[in-house]
Amino acid sequence: MTQKDLLLQLLQRLNEPAAKYADLDRYYTGNQPLAFLSPEAKVALGNRFGLMASNIPRLAVTALAERLRISGFSDPAVWADWVRCDMDQLSGVAHREALLLGDSYVLVWTRPDGRPNVTVESAKQVAVLTDPGTRQIVAGLKRWESKPENCTHAVLYLPDRIVRLRAEQVGTVTATGFNVVGEIANPLGVVPVVNLRNTDRILGDRGGSEIDDLRPLVDALNKSLADMMVTSETCARPRRWSSGIELSEEPVLDENGDPVLDEDDQPVMTETNPFPESHKMMVSENENAKFGQLQAADLAGYEASVRVILGQIMAVSTLPAHYVGVFTDNPASADALRAAEASLTARAEARQQTFGRSWEQVAKLMIAVRDGRDPGLIDDIRVKWADAATRSVAQEADAVVKLYQAGLLPADYALGKLGYSDDEIAKVNAARPATMPAVA
Template identity: 60%
Template sequence: MSDILTTLIQRLDENTGKFSRLDRYYTGQPPLAFLAPEAKEALGNRFGVLGSNLCRLAVTALSERLRVTGFTGADVWADWIRNDLDQLAPVAHREALTLGSAFVIVWADEQGRPTITVEDARQVAVIRDPASREIVAGVKRWTDATHTHAVLYGPDTIVRYRAQGTDAASGYAVMETLENPLGVVPVVELVNTDRLNAPGMSEMRDLLPLQDSLNKLLADLMVGSEYYARPRRWATGVELVEDEDGEVANPFPENNRMMISEDPASKFGSLPAADLSAYDAAIKVVVQQMQALSGLPDHYVGISASQPPSADALRAAEASLTARAEQRQQIFGRAWEQVARLVVAVRTGVDPSTVDVRITWADPATRSIAQEADAVVKLYTAGLLPATYALKRLGYGDDEIAEIRAASRTEAVDRAAAGLVGQVAA
């Protein structure tokens, strides 16, 4: 086994614990941290994993605003659609925002057509040149029922390995070696980072301790509502009873609606219910901190006013979230442009570095359709925007624009033909 393969396999293994922890928070199954043993005993198994999963909301709120609408400079949209990237690109964005990284591998199928696959960061690792920060080697590892497979991607060769067992860390044997005509590693990483040399960071990283605090407060609220929010009854001057084991027991079970006693000196009463408003205030403080770190507006976390907000008010409230989405577009856009270059290189055989391509994104801001359409129509009528660009401003993708233009041409031909028929008849 080569030294590069060993290094890459070790990188995959060392991130297993971190990715497993992030997965638990994304799926809403984090441990109940900060919870006292007495509260855990009181909860028992009745509430299970209790929490409000704002970590996942922080990821999905960003990813739903990252929609690729096309590319300029190179014709790659047909390959994009054929490889289901219109559906899988959002998955790649969610993976990168959750785990810090996601990967895309570009190669050719049996007919020589480009294939684009979105890969999990738990299966793929790369090595970068410390000077240029370009990927110089990559590996994908997966297991089946009996073997562990690995593919080592280099700029010159692609080597397939296989090892016995489903958890092999060594013992890989070379199964196949292929030439790499692209001259570059066909692995692209979507890194969720805003720094040059920092590794990808999960969008949930800063929210994890606050999510633990929120879950703890919600669990405390449930314990308080179970044991202290209901008024508790008390009685004095009542003879206690013993059970079969000789233990003293309450003569009045909890489900009894009436308590009676023959002793005239007996007294009955009830304790006041506990006020749980303090939990509400504490939960709001934690949620506000999570909003400050994630950019989530009030209406995303269930804080609503009596009067529904207007479209302009919504845009203003979502300004921070929109800015974060625009920043992710810039970060992920470079990776998708590299994918487009590799697609062109696979299809035509050119050097990927010579391909000039730019990605286009849908507007991440919440739009009022009527206001947006009115503004675009005015710009188009004034001659400031061509029809194609006006349709892009309205959020249509390249394939939709092509269909619209084809339909418009067909209708124009039909109208012209109808006019000729009318002239002949006259």
């Protein structure tokens, strides 16, 4: 396959999900349009109704992402470069992007001083092609726009070379608009792009979003909340009625404030309520006049609807009740809260396994860049994750200390279980001879 054909395929792959990503972004930011509205309701509401959205999608993504914390690698030497590239903070961004869009990417290359440089990339700017047999990435592309220069840049990543391209206009999406402006050799022998794909299936060339199943349920929830707000507006000011009172007449005015005249040059009159809505008291001299107020609407039905929909949302997303604001009269105990989060914890641990292999590839590329080695010959490296479960510091420390005192855990591993990173463990070990007895 020629370089032009590769560029064409990668650009098509990059452009294909643009509409889907824009839709997912709207749900993540809570800016999706209100659904399940009849045409008559849309006309009646017009532009008088503000945005109404319960941002469950963002909660579903962040609730998982906050439990995906990398605490180290089996090779401690990787951690120094990892922190220097700010990946201890940016790895969470990669997780959120993958959980939302289905895919995110990591680029590994070299700095001018020869040390590895790692960057997190969005699926909106990066696309890759994989070998169906080996499932290895065989080509990658990053495209971005530069509005001050009024051009579009792209970089084509291949196993043997890196090609820089440029188009002299913003928004170029076809291969014919790009021209090669530079090319360098790729000494790694592999494409330096790693894909974090959010999927639990083998087949398929794209990951899935955590909010794909939530979107129709969130639309239903927002519709119920919108209906409740419209009804509450009426309940807050119940409708009043009166009988036995003559209506007032006022002339119809045109846009200039002048009375509108009929065919006989007489002003057109319209009947109006003698008691404007701003009047708090209604007075009539007519002895037959009667006043009353309509019964206020009951919102209990909307509350029941919201609870049913939230139940479905919790079942699909594994979010516990206290995450979505469903509380009981008696506060739950710490053990009950951890039990409620068991499904969410299991889901997070599954995502750790899914993303762990990708981060191990990133670590191998970092070592290959730093030491000038072949990534395929580097020994397996394992990523260390912080515990995905919610536990108090006292409970976790008590459990780890008991295991350490029983001789089942070494000191370094015990510190790792407590959430200490590799560099923090190294500092503890360096300080131990001066501040505490040596560990047996």
